[in-house]
Amino acid sequence: MSSLLLLQSNMLFPKVLTRAFSSTTMVQLRARALIYTQYGEPIDVLKVHSYELPQVGTNQLLLQHLAAPINPSDINQVQGVYPSKPPLTTDLGTDEPAAVGGNEGVFQVLEVGSGVEGYSKGDWVIPADVNYGTWRTHSVADSSKMLKLPKEKLSLNQAATIAVNPCSAYQMLNYYESLKPGDWFIQNAGNSQVGRAAIQIGKKMGLNSISIVRNRDNLQELVDELTELGATHVITEEQNESREFGATIKSWTKGSPIKLGLNAVGGSNCTALARKLANDATLLTYGGMSMKPVIIPTGLLIFKNLNVKGFWVTANIKRIPNSRQDSINEVIKLMDTGAIVDTPNSDNFFELKDSDESLLKTFQTALTNSKKGKQIVLFE
């Protein structure tokens, strides 16, 4: 096991590797996982399960989980209200059937099965599909269930959150309307991770964008920040919902159609957004942060012929062949060239470090904070 020494020289996660191999043999490596045996509020039902990892099979990889985000869908999954969810099983040796929380995250390869090609120790991988259970310290998986990332091109945060937010933004801008340079789109939740990715991807595509954000004391700071990312215009929810402000928007677009709307809010915000759209435009809903439904005046459907649809990156995995791999590849390119920048220090992105005693506590803090912005847990 001399390669361990090489891996230990990787300066990114020295502690990880020291811990992972402090056991006398590989088979004794223990993992800790954040599991649930019944649906409910994550803070109530999640608990830590410690278990021995299985031997690495011929076609398998031993994986050290490096970092995992908490997405709203992860929370809904634990609550039992999300349509896509992993089965509860006793595969991890739990007394009761259980599932591991989390769907997204980046892992480092610790050991490669003898029959696996194309992977080396130290590679970064992410799950090829949803429902993997990323909220754990280690796992063993068939190599076919993983996608390899170019670790030299991505930050840890980017790698841990590549599959959902930026890929959602990429797919929404590319799979629904045929947008050409100079075309316009409008979105709410402009300051969310999807919103920021859409601004940047749109900029790279030559699109003009209008991003709606919540008003705040330091609004100009946020406007400057999003403009720096590539936003053409940033407006408040109040401006979006003001009839008078419509003239300002028309003076910006100068008659060019706003062909696409991205909605993660719902309610009156979404209705006002829909009114900005051109004839035959598409309104994609990927979230409902206001907890209010999508409300569309009849005339916008009949006379403007709006196409009102939902967007769910998880469903697209099956619905659009290769959508996950294709969009990850495109997003990697955009991150590599700096078209999508890492924003871990923004006011809606928080890193938390797991420590030995407090995996549960770390996640509970992250879950509590997750309304403020994206929480990323780094496993130690």
Add this chain to the structure above:
Amino acid sequence: MSSLLLLQSNMLFPKVLTRAFSSTTMVQLRARALIYTQYGEPIDVLKVHSYELPQVGTNQLLLQHLAAPINPSDINQVQGVYPSKPPLTTDLGTDEPAAVGGNEGVFQVLEVGSGVEGYSKGDWVIPADVNYGTWRTHSVADSSKMLKLPKEKLSLNQAATIAVNPCSAYQMLNYYESLKPGDWFIQNAGNSQVGRAAIQIGKKMGLNSISIVRNRDNLQELVDELTELGATHVITEEQNESREFGATIKSWTKGSPIKLGLNAVGGSNCTALARKLANDATLLTYGGMSMKPVIIPTGLLIFKNLNVKGFWVTANIKRIPNSRQDSINEVIKLMDTGAIVDTPNSDNFFELKDSDESLLKTFQTALTNSKKGKQIVLFE
């Protein structure tokens, strides 16, 4: 002009023809039209304009208007709130620019220009496009602007209303989802003319249907009537909006997906209708009788992937080549075989007869009554 005698022997409209030719020569034939020179409530702004008809040109037809309905869109057009409207012009010799009301109606050919082929005196025609101005007693038009109907196959009411309601039902059932025999659709406004046409066309296509109607004292009579037309199930708005009743509907469909929803109501009725739809189903909105918007819970868009669209038969004329002619042809076949029956005596279908003194009064009565159901004006 011996053919006039032949026409006079047509027993359907003896008075029409007597009047039309009481003038000493054709050029002196006068028409009366219901015009508006400004937008507003039809009852306020409509007035009668009497004018001399032009000579019939080489490629033209002289037309006796027989019957015209009052559609909600006709009213909205006069109000100035309908996106499709005819220009106001002085073509009819009015002092101020004016337009003639009405978009739908059936006309009888009185005279055929020397260069016109395929038309004979006595033929029934309808306008090939919208904004023709059907609320008048006579007109002269290029033959290319008309579509010929097989008068032997249709009642006058059917011919006068063929282009909007049954064609809307036909297009909604055929152009948006690929429905096969045994498939299900659900609609509100089941007792409207579109609703009745959809029931009958759906039955002919082998589809199962659920029609939502307003509760009423004689509900069972209406249920029986719609069932007779071919409705699989007829339910009330209260049943549609009851969570418990969902189980009854599931017991009917036995797991078969409800692939299409037709909405002419909006509000909570439409939301409850949308909840009945299967994954990937289409919800088409063609009206908003409740004056409330279309309200769709976020989850139905994201997780059920509903496609929420509008339907406008007028826009389809341009959007889907030949849609008007194709759907008229199909509807004619269905009427000819009795698959779509004439329902002039139903409680939402009213005929009114124009008389010489009171064209304006007749329309005013029809306009006032038009909330109760379809009004048809027969020109005398």
